[in-house]
Amino acid sequence: MLREFFLNEVKSAVNSLVKNKKLGQMSEADNYNLQSEIPKNAQFGDFAVNVSSLSRYTKLPPVKTAEIIASEINKSDFEINVTAGFINFKINSFMLNKIVTEVLDKKLDYAKNDIGKGEKVILEYVSANPTGPFHIGHGRWAAMGSALANVMKYSGYNVYQEFYINDAGSQIQKLGKSLYIRILQEFEVKIDFPSDEEEAKNFYTGDFLIPVAKEFIKEENKRAKIIEETWNGNYNEEQLKYLSKYARLKMLSKQQKLLENFHTHFDNFYSELTLHESGKVEACIKKLSELGVLYEQDGAVWFASSKYGDEKDRVIKKSDGAYTYLTADIAYHYDKLQRGFTKLLNIWGADHHGYIPRMRAAVEVLGYNPDSLEVLLGQLVNLVINGEEVRMGKRTKMVTLDDLIDEVGVDATRYWMIMKSIDTTLDFDIELAKSKTDDNPVFYVQYAHARACSILRNASADKLDIVNNKMQSGNELDLSKADFNLLWTTGDEKAEETTKKLLLKLEEYKSAVQNAAKNRSPYLITKYLQELAADFHKFYTFSKVIVENEGLMCARLFVVKAVILILQSAMKLIAIEAPEKM
RNA sequence: GCGUCUGUAGCUCAGCUGGAUAGAGCAAUUGCCUUCUAAGCAAUGGGUCGAGCGUUCGAAUCGCUCCAGGCGUACCA
Structure with missing residues (x-):
């Protein structure tokens, strides 16, 4: 990643200065929290590293510190300048052109990475009772969970998706x-x-x-x-x-059909009933009992979870002899751990948040690291109909996920469910999500893709005999006909500026993916998609692709193709369609 | 009461491991289609970052105290 590249330039400069004792009381660069960023104001540069926090160790003003470090960096493919405590980098056309060829080379795998290091993750989500249709809240978990699973797999996690069927009781x-x-x-x-x-x-x-x-x-x-x-x-x-x-x-089976239709695929549906029938619940209780964390009181059996961070003890076996929901759930999580998963990732509704400490307690008692349990709490969904919030209470007639999808469509529903951070209560405005106008980001993004495809179609149809990307004709564009340097010698400042911005945005896909995976935040992908689409539309406005100059045209066609690839890759992660025509 | 999430532009939200003039989309106003899809682009206006105090060279971001809203606080699932 370019961000990392420039950060490393700074770090190695710092290290070499430290070695020669030219930076006061400093030790190695990794001991300080240095970050590279993309400046909000492009006139500073394309990337920047703020070193002012080092001033307290160098005992020099931030500018001086930055200057010393900057002078130690060997510039080759970029320019460097210092403002305040920032070291700014401006990359050259060579690096920009390389972004395009790398995308073309790696295609949909451009941002694939291994930050997950193959960690065995079981992602449990939706997990509803089979006693009725899904409501719209389930839709949010389904969309978010499936998108998160895709993003994490793409980032090198070994993700297993499971749906726990609450079919007992x-x-x-x-x-x-x-x-x-x-x-x-x-x-x-x-x-x-x-x-x-x-x-x-x-x-x-x-x-x-x-x-x-x-x-x-x-x-x-x-x-x-x-x-x-x-x-x-x-x-x-x-x-x-x-x-x-x-x-x-x-x-x-109705639920399963709906989930598949909603682009949400589970590796397994785990039945609570089989958990009881197989004796795993009994076995788990026996284990807890042996560990000495159970006791009897008021005719019930209790789990002393308060000794492990819970605010009070919990009932495991009710006085009528039946188990509580928690009991089976502990056995279920125990089973997950025994199956070898090292990360138990759950998406729960915010109304279950009080449930986390007791489950953590159980994981700890059973001899595992309580941090292996990671719960993503999703805030709830409100429906907005005709501008009015419809609270999903007991009185109002429930709107099912089925109804919503019929009304709004799979893509728009998924996009709107994923678009907001999981921490915020989602107001799902049906009219907005349905609208096919500019206030709907789904169409904005899909339109960018359709527009780009259209350019490739037109190029192959009338102008050249090079052509379409694979999904159209199976042929590949001929890279040797493109002269990327022509992108930067047009004499059209606006065209070059928007092209550069677009290419840098393509490269940013890598950071977007990794952040989304690391922070379990699929909404970052939708945010990225909107930014990429915007930069493409701007590019489109200022750079005519199909032009007389063949070298320039091919270069731009490849830029367009690179955009298509990244759009497709990102839309695939959140599992929405990338239409070729609209 | 306690726990937890949220409070940023008229609306919906980013930014929250502290750093350059607080961003985006929508809405509003004004321009741009005989030229690759105008479902688009360009420009303009719009903010005491809920309030106060503190930490810091520096706070939307960290800490404390309030205020407002959602959710939870079962021998329910």
């Missing part, structure tokens, strides 16, 4: 009973969910089970008839069990 029976009623209703039996609010809580009264009931009658007509015929006001235990399982699997 009473809610599944509740689901079965509700389907039972919906089936009877299909047969026109006069029965409805309890009107009493308290009793209605034992059912899923949403209408999402109506189509499931219809499917059931179609697929299992015989059994459906038996259910209707044997109805006597009480649930038939055998049929209820069957329906519970049927509904559970049906809902799960």
Whole structure:
């Protein structure tokens, strides 16, 4: 990376000065927090390193310190100048041209890197109950999680994506009973969910089970008839069990289909039920018991998590003999650790944040580094319809992820879900996301790609016999016809300035990717995409690509192609389409 | 009460491992299509960075105290 390159220039200059004792009381450069940055004001240079923080060791004014260090740097492919405490670098056309050829050479892998060092990461996200349709919040986790997984894989992490199915416990029976009623209703039996609010809580009264009931009658007509015929006001235990399982699997498969459609692919769906059935929950409790962190009180079994940073102890086994949700979850995380993952990365809704200390406590007690558990807390999503915030409360009718995607489309939904930092409550404005105008960043970015593709099409269609990039005709452009130096001798200052900015932005993709992976912040990719698209549109405005001069035209065509490659790479990371025409 | 996230331009948000004049998009005003997609570009206006105190040569950024909002504070999942 160029940023790193210039930082290293400064560091090695410092080291050599230190060796010769020319820098006062300083030791090696790595002991100081030096950073390279891109100056906000381009007149200073293309890159800069601020060394004023070293002044307290050199006992010299910042400018003097910077000058001494700068004079120690051998400049070859760049210019150097000092302002205040900054050492500024201006790169030359040779380095700029190299950016283009490197992109063309590495293509979609241009920014691929290995900062993850192959760390075995299990990323768990969405993890919903199979008891209903996804709501829009699930959509945010799905979009963010899948994008993060892509970004981290691209950065050398070994990422395994898992969805934990909360398919154990009473809610599944509740689901079965509700389907039972919906089936009877299909047969026109006069029965409805309890009107009493308290009793209605034992059912899923949403209408999402109506189509499931219809499917059931179609697929299992015989059994459906038996259910209707044997109805006597009480649930038939055998049929209820069957329906519970049927509904559970049906809902799960609907969820899985939706996720794939939403460009979210899991390596595994891990069933909580199998966790119980395999005896892993029991085994985990036994282990905790042996470790001496469990005790009995008030007829329940407790985990002494408060000794490990939690604010109070937690119930593991309720006085009615059932396990809590936490118990299975501890066993699940134990299982993840035993499968050899060294980083347990979870995306949880902000409403679960109080849950972190107890899970950390469990990881620690089980003999692992509590820092191997890393939870990304996602703030919630509010829907904005016609400018008004619709809070997803119990009273309002839930808008499902399905509805949202139907309304807005997969790409726009994903983009809007990823666009904001996970720390901020997301206001999802349906009208804005739907709009195909300039207030919608998705289209801005996709339009840049379509526009670039169009140039390549036009170039191949009328002007030359070199051509299109692979997705068009399979041919490759002929690099030998391009004269990149012509980019910098046009006499058109604005054209050269915007071209330079564009090329530097291409190079910045590397930093964007690494920061996104390191900080678990996929929104940095959408931010980068918007910046790249903007720089491309500016380039387009000031540099006509298809021109008489063949050497210049080819050089610009290659710039365009490089832009297309980076746009595609970044859009692939966040899993949205890169349309060739719009 | 305690924990946690947030408070930056009219709106939505970046910037927050301290550093050059606080940025972007939208909205507003004004220009630019006989020339590669105007879903675009150029220009202009717009800010006591919630408030106060402190640390520092230097604070939107770090610390403390307030203020406002979201979420949580179960033998629910």
